[in-house]
Amino acid sequence: MTSPQCSRAGCRADAQWRVVWRNPRIHSADRRKVWTACPDHVGFLRDYLASRSFPVEVLALDTAPAS
Template sequence: MGLFAPVQREDGRPVCSRKNCRAPAQWQLLWNNPRIHTPERRKAWASCVDHRVWFEEYLMERGLWKETRPLTADRPMETR
């Protein structure tokens, strides 16, 4: 596991990125900071159902949000 890899549960599923939340992640929020990232670069935060809206609003208010995708076995966390 890399230094910045998402935290995972014992079953291998990513955990929500919200501070102090250990719920299984069901969403990935792709974002980019245009001041420091190239346009094609995507960072990702994992989110549980309860924190999805919080993450989207946080990223949208700062002009960083790009896309929200389901986090499933056939679609793992995406970063590029």
């Protein structure tokens, strides 16, 4: 089985983080999307989503998201 790769465009590094988010204008509170991130891009992806006022949570890849 292959390791998840970073969701940042053009990055092929192994992911170590999950960036869990939703767009409250179009997603219900129980729907959350997940991007995976390498250590170099986790901050960029989190900040990109937070700048749009999306609820965002960063978790280690092996951690279950809060319900």
